[in-house]
Amino acid sequence: MSDEKEIAVILFDGFELLYVFGPVELLQFVPHYHLEFYAPSPGKVSSSQGIEVIAPRSLADLESADLLLVPGGKGTRALVNDQDFIGRLHLLGKNSATVVSVCTGAALLAQAGLLSGYRATTNKRAYHWVTGFGPDVSWQPSARWVQDRSR
Template structure:
């Protein structure tokens, strides 16, 4: 007697979060949020680069991707990291056009650190409140005078736009995003499983205070 096939294939997750990668992205800008977003039951993480080839972070880590910009699916959420590579990418029409295209239909768009410079240069943050890395704040703010840049904020939410301060702040913002998409207990449990102490107050920004004092 033939035994029934008990194997099952999990259905594809309904929604997709695009992680935009480029040469010299900041590692923690990506993998901090990925740690918190990667177990969401309704979302699939999709890594993207312009050519579809793997890219190397500022720390020398090579990261593979799922799609090129040309083959990317419609995204429900979009995460844009920072890093030294943003200095080059602000002048890359392919990057800016891709961000504009995907942001039109995404339910939310988030940046970490100097990733806000790319959103600002693309015009996506026009008329919105936003923040960024405090060390690079002035450089990022120069990318658009149409943005209300906040010097003191761990992260900022303005409608469907989420922007965080430097590097580690992206992980705190990602947990706030989990709470927004699901609920606070889910975010707290996600942090607990990672043994991570969530700084859950977006106004708790000691680096921003230092920036305001001019240091």
């Protein structure tokens, strides 16, 4: 059995390249962790810039992660209303040790109930849209980032 921990990166159509590959660039150097890409269905996933990335695994293949990374991007606008995705994200977040988001990924976490009772923030250009989800989230309007317990 490997002692490595898993960083699960969630991809979806319309994700923002920077919000995935910026963190991945740094996270690849964390000792004893490995990265895996997951999507609603395995295969090609298109970024908001039209770049296709291969996600070898489905979200259905993932039970939990040591670190679950949910990026933002234009695709979050449709996903907040996708009950299958939000339900799966809720289960993954509950079972994962640490859950993080970038930008409008916070809307997905809030809609999935994963930020309830937590402090959180998001990109200021999308702040009013994102904060419309998760009424019991303590949204921090001036913070650039927030860490609250496992979030």
